[in-house]
Amino acid sequence: MECKNENVKSWVNEVAKKLTPDSIVWIDGSESENKKLSQGLVDDGIFIKVNEKEYPNSYWCVSNSNDVARVEDKTFICSRLKGDAGPTNNWVDPKEMYTKLDSLMAACMKGRKMYVVPYLMGPDGSPFSKVGFELTDSPYVVVNMRVMARIGDVALKNLSDKSNDFVRGVHSVGKIDPANRYICHFPEDNTIISFNSNYGGNALQGKKCFALRIASSLAKKEGWLAEHMLILGITNPKGEKQYVCAAFPSACGKTNLAMLVPPVEYQKAGWKVETVGDDIAWLNFGDDGQLYAINPENGFFGVAPGTSDATNPNAMATLRGGNTIFTNTALDLDTKTPWWKGLPNMPKKAKDWLNNEWDPESGTEPAHPNSRFTTPAAQCPSISSEWQAPKGVPISAIIFGGRRARLAPLAYESKNWQHGTFIGMTMASERTAAAAGKVGELTRDPMAMRPFIGYHAGDYFKHWLDVGKKAGAKLPKIFHVNWFRTDDDGKFLWPGFGDNMRVLEWILGRVDGKAGSIDSPIGALPRAQDLNLKGLKLNDSQTSQLLSVNIADWIEELTSQDEFMKSIGDKMPKELWDEHSGLKERLLGKHKAADTMTQNAAV
Numbered sequence: 001m002e003c004k005n006e007n008v009k010s011w012v013n014e015v016a017k018k019l020t021p022d023s024i025v026w027i028d029g030s031e032s033e034n035k036k037l038s039q040g041l042v043d044d045g046i047f048i049k050v051n052e053k054e055y056p057n058s059y060w061c062v063s064n065s066n067d068v069a070r071v072e073d074k075t076f077i078c079s080r081l082k083g084d085a086g087p088t089n090n091w092v093d094p095k096e097m098y099t100k101l102d103s104l105m106a107a108c109m110k111g112r113k114m115y116v117v118p119y120l121m122g123p124d125g126s127p128f129s130k131v132g133f134e135l136t137d138s139p140y141v142v143v144n145m146r147v148m149a150r151i152g153d154v155a156l157k158n159l160s161d162k163s164n165d166f167v168r169g170v171h172s173v174g175k176i177d178p179a180n181r182y183i184c185h186f187p188e189d190n191t192i193i194s195f196n197s198n199y200g201g202n203a204l205q206g207k208k209c210f211a212l213r214i215a216s217s218l219a220k221k222e223g224w225l226a227e228h229m230l231i232l233g234i235t236n237p238k239g240e241k242q243y244v245c246a247a248f249p250s251a252c253g254k255t256n257l258a259m260l261v262p263p264v265e266y267q268k269a270g271w272k273v274e275t276v277g278d279d280i281a282w283l284n285f286g287d288d289g290q291l292y293a294i295n296p297e298n299g300f301f302g303v304a305p306g307t308s309d310a311t312n313p314n315a316m317a318t319l320r321g322g323n324t325i326f327t328n329t330a331l332d333l334d335t336k337t338p339w340w341k342g343l344p345n346m347p348k349k350a351k352d353w354l355n356n357e358w359d360p361e362s363g364t365e366p367a368h369p370n371s372r373f374t375t376p377a378a379q380c381p382s383i384s385s386e387w388q389a390p391k392g393v394p395i396s397a398i399i400f401g402g403r404r405a406r407l408a409p410l411a412y413e414s415k416n417w418q419h420g421t422f423i424g425m426t427m428a429s430e431r432t433a434a435a436a437g438k439v440g441e442l443t444r445d446p447m448a449m450r451p452f453i454g455y456h457a458g459d460y461f462k463h464w465l466d467v468g469k470k471a472g473a474k475l476p477k478i479f480h481v482n483w484f485r486t487d488d489d490g491k492f493l494w495p496g497f498g499d500n501m502r503v504l505e506w507i508l509g510r511v512d513g514k515a516g517s518i519d520s521p522i523g524a525l526p527r528a529q530d531l532n533l534k535g536l537k538l539n540d541s542q543t544s545q546l547l548s549v550n551i552a553d554w555i556e557e558l559t560s561q562d563e564f565m566k567s568i569g570d571k572m573p574k575e576l577w578d579e580h581s582g583l584k585e586r587l588l589g590k591h592k593a594a595d596t597m598t599q600n601a602a603v
């Protein structure tokens with residue numbers, strides 16, 4: 001299909017004049033084109049085809065040691081006013097950044113092909129889907145974009161010939177020079193330019209750059225929400241199906257929750273869990289006043305370490321469906337299969353993630369901690385029949401979560417949308433050994449969106465409050481969960497994984513008005529009798545610790561919340577300061593009553 005849109009064609013020519021590629025290749029998204037590009041990567045020594053029986057039509061990719069993750073210090077929101085980018089973003093004046101990039105990127109595609117990748121974020125034919133174009137000199141980006149977005153003809157079909165409503169994206173791997181790496185967003189021009197990185201989160205522009213940063217800014221203007229949330233469908237034994245969205249910072253088990261396998265007793269009783277999305281949700285109001293979510297993506301760019309048949313069989317089955325690209329993993333040379341930490345059978349003979357021969361005696365890890373797979377969502381055994389529904393799926397509950405060893409109870413419910421927004425805004429997680437920095441240190445990550453809010457965070461919180469004020473809105477209930485509470489010996493109290501189903505059941509019970517709870521200063525908590533704990537080996541003390549609020553700890557938490565809220569400045573909405581004061585009053589009231597612990601009444 002030929003692109004007939006003159007706005008697109010003239011922009012492509014303009015970019016080509018500056019970057020001077022040898023040729024321009026329009027991507028159609030076909031199978032034959034994909035084969036040719038993948039074979040080209042094999043011929044160049046960048047891809048190795050892996051074991052066809054284990055992972056059909058799949059490739060292992062050689063990595064670059066300086067290009068393995070998103071680079072927040074090199075990520076910019078270039079709005080005309082600095083105040084529109086706010087305190088959580090790096091900012092440079094757009095004119096200055098365009099000039100800098102023009103000079104840095106001049107003729108950077110000389111000797112290379114420039115691929116024009118038309119892509120669609122969201123299901124074909126959905127009124128909520130949006131079109132983007134990524135002009136890239138990286139065939140790796142093209143084949144990954146084909147998995148993560150709907151590319152080629154389908155995107156052109158969703159853009160009318162005269163439309164100027166598309167995201168303009170330019171990407172060049174340059175020399176993969178970290179000193180001149182830039183991931184730039186120009187929200188007022190719907191433009192993304194990324195240079196000198198080939199890593200997914202920086203280079204596959206449909207994902208974080210468009211579907212979160214640019215989309216969050218569009219969503220504010222247009223009255224919807226673009227969020228870093230998984231989407232899950234849950235069917236109860238009566239056959240009633242409900243959907244929830246959930247936001248978690250990294251290393252909190254988001255992919256596992258998106259592909260949750262319920263405990264056997266739940267399966268026998270008729271419960272069913274389905275995946276709609278694992279990372280991003282676009283939420284729009286339907287005519288009935290409910291929020292409907294679409295997953296703008298077409299695949300999973302999943303974190304491999306810790307993924308195995310034991311922890312996430314649905315993810316493993318998706319990979320075994322084939323058509324997968326493995327990045328930053330090791331390659332077991334005996335089996336010709338990718339390997340990462342958490343898989344059984346440590347390789348005896350392997351290439352490490354940088355394509356070096358790995359010495360099993362060396363004590364080094366052959367796979368990078370940020371090993372990734374890019375795999376088609378349609379292959380996931382738990383994928384929902386509704387995952388491409390053009391109108392999206394109606395959302396009954398929004399769940400925020402974090403990793404808090406002591407503070408947050410297993411689950412609690414907000415009083416209303418404003419209080420729920422406050423709970424999302426104060427989300428935080430403790431650092432694990434997997435990331436650089438001090439273990440246990442608290443990172444504030446509002447709505448799990450801190451690196452992805454494409455404008456001023458204070459305006460983003462205000463937008464959440466405004467969404468809640470929409471006339472006729474039938475809003476989802478908002479909850480907070482914490483799977484990571486530990487006992488005094490540092491052992492996890494909650495089994496997690498499939499057993500998180502028990503908490504989901506309580507959440508849906510609260511939505512339906514059928515499950516009980518007890519009030520606490522932070523929100524409504526489940527009591528032991530409100531949760532199905534059958535079959536779990538929890539003693540009374542463990543249950544009590546999971547389902548209680550330690551007033552003294554929460555009073556300490558207020559100080560850290562206060563610090564974060566002040567860092568947002570004058571744009572922190574008054575309503576959220578009111579919520580903060582309300583929480584303080586409730587906690588101090590309890591404290592004065594010498595009641596240091598709001599205990600689960602049943603224990």
Ligand code: OXD
Nearest residue numbers: 070201228250279301
């Ligand atoms: C991701 C991320 O890759 O959140 O999804 O960093």
Ligand code: MN
Nearest residue numbers: 228278279280
């Ligand atoms: Mn993510």
